Amino acid sequence: MTAFGFQPHDHTDCIRTTLAQADAYCAEHKLKLTPIRRRALEILLAEHRALGAYDLLAVLAKDGLGTAPPVAYRALDFLTSAGFAHKIEGLNAYIACAHFGADHSPAFLICTSCKSVAEAETTATQGRLGEAARAAGFAISRTVVEALGLCPQCQEAPCA
Numbered sequence: 001m002t003a004f005g006f007q008p009h010d011h012t013d014c015i016r017t018t019l020a021q022a023d024a025y026c027a028e029h030k031l032k033l034t035p036i037r038r039r040a041l042e043i044l045l046a047e048h049r050a051l052g053a054y055d056l057l058a059v060l061a062k063d064g065l066g067t068a069p070p071v072a073y074r075a076l077d078f079l080t081s082a083g084f085a086h087k088i089e090g091l092n093a094y095i096a097c098a099h100f101g102a103d104h105s106p107a108f109l110i111c112t113s114c115k116s117v118a119e120a121e122t123t124a125t126q127g128r129l130g131e132a133a134r135a136a137g138f139a140i141s142r143t144v145v146e147a148l149g150l151c152p153q154c155q156e157a158p159c160a
Contacts, residue, residue, distance in 0.1 A: 015045045021100055022084055031082060036065050040075035041084050041096060049115045050093035088117065090146045095119065107145035113154040 022041055026033040033041075043059050044051060057072035065071065076094050079085035085094050088108055098119040099106065109118040125133070125140055133140050 015042060018045055018096065018100060022082075025082070025100075029082075031078075036060065036071060037075045037078050039063060039065055040072070041079055044079070044085055044094060044096035047095075048117060050088045050091045050095045050110070050117050052091075052093045056094070086119070088146060089144055090148075105143055105145075107147065109151075110146060110148050111151035111154055112148050113150055113157075116151050116153075118151070 019038065019042060022033060022038070025031070039060060040056055043056055053069065053072040053076060056076065057067070057069060060071060060075075061067045076085065076087075079096075080087055080094070083097060084100060085096050086106055086108070087094055088110065091110070095108070095117050097106075099121060105122050107120045107122040109120060111117070122143070122145060123130070129143065130140065132138075
């Protein structure tokens, strides 16, 4: 399992590359990446933490892209349905997909201290959950895994 989000990387290149991939994906699949949707994706990419719809709306409003909640919710609906973002159910918030273009079952590693989120790739049919499902004769179609803990940086921070 690989996780993306806690390790240092070229964040500017990360954003630029993902936006280019999103542009290409939308062109290929005849989807409209409107300025609001594109900016919403850019905002999510700029953070490695989950953002609520109202957090997103506050930035969109500063950019002059709308102040009504449906603006943010419509953009988030598009981004999640296109696979550009995921909803973190336990936080009722959203994060840009770190494995864009891949068919995957993500697991979210959520730092309870700094609120950063890393996305890890998992397989729903492996591990103890997969074993339990097989033993029950159950076919898993989708899982949502959200683990709470401390990221590497917060583990190393001196205790207050």
